Amino acid sequence: MGREALVPCRWNGRSAVAKALLESHELILRGGLKGRFAIAGMSEIGVEGEELHFRVGEDSLALQLGADLATSWAKKLATPPPTLAQKLGIGPDNKAWLIGEVKEPMLLAALANAQAYIMAEVRISLAVVGSAAELAHAMALHEGLPAAVPIWIVHGKGPHFTFGEAQVRQAMRKAGYRDNKVSAVSETQSATRYARSKG
Template sequence: MGNEADCQVRFRRQASKGHARLEEKELIFRGGFRLKIPFGDVKSIDVKRGVLKVVFSGGEAAFDLGPDAEKWADKIRNPRSLLDKLGVKPGMKVSLLGIDDDGFKKQLRARTDNINEGRPVKDSDIVFVKMTEAKDAARLKRLREAIKPDGAVWVVWPKGQKAFREADARNAGPAAGLVDVKVASFSDALSALKMVIPVKDRPLLR
């Protein structure tokens, strides 16, 4: 079991089997009734005999998760930071292209001082690039040349607009020598797609 589970949930006077899912900032349940519990709204969490009890402003919900209940509780109590989800480790060489999120930059500076803005720097561990039009995906080939063999390019784009979509990056990846491996929410307004050099091609670059 990962961050999703089919389980029974009790809430107020209702009980239903359904599907529970842990998102980045909230716990969601879809069954005979629906729940959406933001982590910031959680007042207390308790686990007993495989049942995760979550008290929030709307009441108390009990999720019968079995042996994984404690793992879910820990993820709610200690959600991973954005930088952890994006794989940014202390001291990494990071290139930022078009990223104007001041909050993200502040977090990044607290983790590494090897940050380069405006252009991709050779042997970057990670390149973050914002794309807003489909034609921007053509930049991926040059960005591939800037990262280390085991590095990554995170393509970031605005949510809910049609000028650039996730598919634009995915479709351009093979020609650029990159494959997509992960999607993440960069912020409330931005989505992100992680692209890396295929493992079979990495030895050729060493």
């Protein structure tokens, strides 16, 4: 869930009260002024008095959030969102053992320099699954790793996938795993991290 506030806004000279929603990758205005602004496209982010100011291309915007909230939002806007590799907790010093085939470009990029090829390097495993059989195969391979090694299960999301988060969670919990983190991978894939239950 993002942050939201009902505030006076100015956009290229037009003024109105609008609901501002600050999401992870965009700021949305609804009500008197309507628009969607990608955080990655913002520049000149700053606070003047009670207002948050920023530019998107040729557009200049100001939101009268109050000094504290404007400062908080400015900090969020100026802080790049975590990369997929950071969200998954993988990298050169925390390598993942890959199970299954990766086709998603963002996941391929996240795995660059973060894939383990020998057991001594494995700190986490990551399985891409599209069926119950593929999940069972991934669990069988993961069982050969030390008990403390968690596993990310990457699965489809949305109504077009018959094997997704609910089916994965049911099978993993039945096998004695507990989910402890979720991360979006792309528009069509999500990932859930599981650890073996203790005791």
